[in-house]
Amino acid sequence: MSATAVTLEDVPALALGCGVLGSGGGGATDGPALVLAHQLAKGGRVDLLPASTVVPEARVACVGVYGSGTLLVETLPGPAAFRAALGGLEERHGSLDALLPIEVGGANGVLAAMVAAAVDRPLVDADPMGRAFSRLNDTVLAARLPMREIFFASATGATAHLQADRGDQLERVVQSLLPSVGGWGAIVAFPGRAEDVICMPCVGP
């Protein structure tokens, strides 16, 4: 199976579907949908890769936003913060071949598509979180692959590389940053080979 393009015409359906999968949480999708539409309108593209077509040795990582859904509405998440977080990860781990959304439910599904368009990387059709959660260490993926580092960047230009032995420690540290950076930040986590990061139970329908 080959990649499927997510087009400008698909944005309302993607926003609505991510809203449903957010289960009443996960942040509003209408603001992120505007940013995604803007990226696509100016020539960006989103190639959605079936998980089964990603070669095992491909370098991947999960992108998303972490923090307050309410504050996400006040400061729309443009691509700059995600570029900064990705830049930090790639400086340390090398260039990525593809991205995954850290969660599909809520704002993050739409934002992952926006980032893929902005940085011109394909997006794997997978949901490492399984459903909307409030905590990063509560994901389907975290049950299989320990979360030991996060690359963080704020809309205000601050960046951080966070490391901890346990996912719950890392979760508390990243949470502690939020009050000083406007309530939300772009994160990139779970860098690794596709065969380790893309767990089959989290690949969707």
Place this chain on the structure above:
Amino acid sequence: MSLALAVGRGLGRAASGQVDALREVPQVRVVLDGWVTEVRRAPGVEVRGVASLSTRNRQPARLDFANEYLALITAGELQASAPDVLCVVDAGWLPIPVDEIRPGQQVRVLVVDAVEDLRSAHVEFGAFGLTGRGYVEVGS
């Protein structure tokens, strides 16, 4: 992502009057059609709120929520619960976040089945905040 697109397209068509379009998205089930009659919120505890609903045939129902919707109980029977995804949509089939559900809204409750890993024992999510009951698979 493809599931989100399929769900969004199905709901979009339902909103334009083609309610049968949702049948083409087998992952989504409409489990309640009715109204919100009361919402009580209790900040600071795990399950932070309860919405009372009334179905179209006047059966009472209750929806527990925290940051997300957690459990739907209709006429005393558990009908759906986390980790399955529960979503409340309004009369126009648009999702209602937990902080915007309020009395008087006409609503439908949708359920999307969770991935198997969220039901399995090695994922230690406990009871998803549903203290004292634990996760019980619907129908078991």
